[in-house]
Amino acid sequence: MRGESGRRVVVTGLGAVSGIGIGAAEFLAGLRAGKSAARPVTAFDTEGFEHAMACEVPDFEPGRWIRNLNIGNLGRASQFSVAAARMAVADAGIAEDALRAVPSLISIGTTDGESGDLDQLVETEVDLGPERMDPTVARRVPAGRLSAVIAEEFGLSRTEAVTLPTACAAGNYAIGYGYDAIRGGDVEVALCGGADALCRKTFTGFYRLGTIAPERCQPFDKDRKGILTGEGAGVLVLESLESALARGARIYAEVLGYGLNCDADHPVAPNQDSVARCMRLALDDARIKPEEVDFISAHGTGTRANDITEARAIRQVFGDDAPPRTVSIKSMIGHSMGAAGALASIACALALTEGFIPPTINHVETDPECGLDVVPNEAVDAELRVVQNNGLAFGGNNAVVIFGKRGTDWN
Amino acid sequence: MAAIVEERRETIKEIVTDILEIDPDEVTETSLFKEEHDADSLRAIEILAALEKTFNVVIDQSELGRMVNLKGVYEVVSDAAGW
Secondary structure, eight states, X not given: OTTOOOOOEEEEEEXXXXXXXXXXXXXXXXXXXXXOOOEEOOSSOOTTOSOOEEBXXXXXXXXXXXXXXXXXXXXXXXXXXXXXXXXXXXHHTOOHHHHHHSOEEEEEEXXXXXXXXXXXXXXXXXXXXXXXXXXXXXXXXOTTHHHHHHHHHHTOOSEEEEEEOOGGGHHHHHHHHHHHHHHTTSOSEEEEEEEEOOOHHHHHHHHHTTOBOSSOOOTTBTTOOOBOBBOXXXXXXXXXXXXXXXXTOXXXXXXXXXXXXXXXXXSSOOOHHHHHHHHHHHHHHHXXXXXXXXXXXXXXXXXXXXXXXXXXXXXXXXXXXXXOEEEXXXXXXOBOGXXXXXXXXXXXXXXXXXXXXXXXXXXXXXXXXXXXXXXXXSOEXXXXXXXXXXXXXXXXXXXXXXXXXXXOOOO | OHHHHHHHHHHHHHHHXXXXXXXXXXXXXXXXXXXXXXXXXXXXXXXXXXXXXXXXXXXXXXXXXXXXXXXXXXXXHHHHHTO
């Protein structure tokens, strides 16, 4: 698509399920206040772990959002995904029959799919034998359902429902795919984002790698101790600028462009040059110069390896002198895996609309090797025009999305 | 006693060669996992986890720095198990 003008793509609806708030308004309030979702894990038995904090979504009531599907047939990640889609469509003010009448795309990113259900099935198999595994739970497992169930809930038949399994960058991949589909005129509405639910497998994997923080997530801090696993979902409604203007929709932000690459350099360690290349791809696609970026929503997991590599890559692209302010909302909501890029994109859209930069909380002293202004602990007001959202995943899967303020002409 | 020590050494060697996917004949007491046998940090953690399980011990991750060859691994497991 690069070089072709295509249609302009805007964000007109937001749906958020996060540990600091459900729905765009609560999520915004949480971001502004620098709220923390960290609490002891309740999703599974944590006996044997020396520490087990995470950022769960407390008191999630799927019945408040899901109208047509049988909730018992949905795993927790699918419940998040459908709920966030419901919120986003309502927020966009699109009537269900209008949504059914146009060609649409549903793209949802994920790391784990319904691994929480798999945890449970395997436990049953080991303890009681395979014949005792619950068939209803088994049917919930395929990751493709995270997007398909949204189509089912709304009764969409003129839609492509795709689940993108590019792990921790998947939310950004999904938005990029939606951006292309709208830009090229393939569809009129795209519901894009990501979803994941806390599960024992992923917690244990990160724990075993020594990358789970004992109490709190401190991205870019000198004494950062790792991630906190999180959960949730984010769904954004994308449509063309003409379509949004024609129906008088509220426009949160414009999607200016995106970039993605995969270096397959290492199973878990990010590659600095490759991350820098991905940011350049996104900036080029958006036709934005590095100095025009007002802040970066970092991948910022809070591990030693990610933060230093990402910070160096940012300096490689933006220069050593004055790189943009760089924040990590994972300090508040933990690492929600496939939902991370989507929830951070929602944060970017809200930041552009409301004129503020969300903080990096739990911050004591910036790691001099990172050398970035991370907007420590308290949100700041700021006139913003362009923001960049980074997503980096295991296997060297990187995806970066650039958002611009509504109503601004960038050419 | 000597028989037990020999058995433990054999078990550790089996774990390591199995995880690194190398022939037991290729590895010596002092050949280096990373430099000579293509190990990386993930394999090292896999070895650590397997040792913890097999010998029912807890090994701190900071010990990975000593676990560079079979000799080092044996010492770390000995310390952890109090052999």
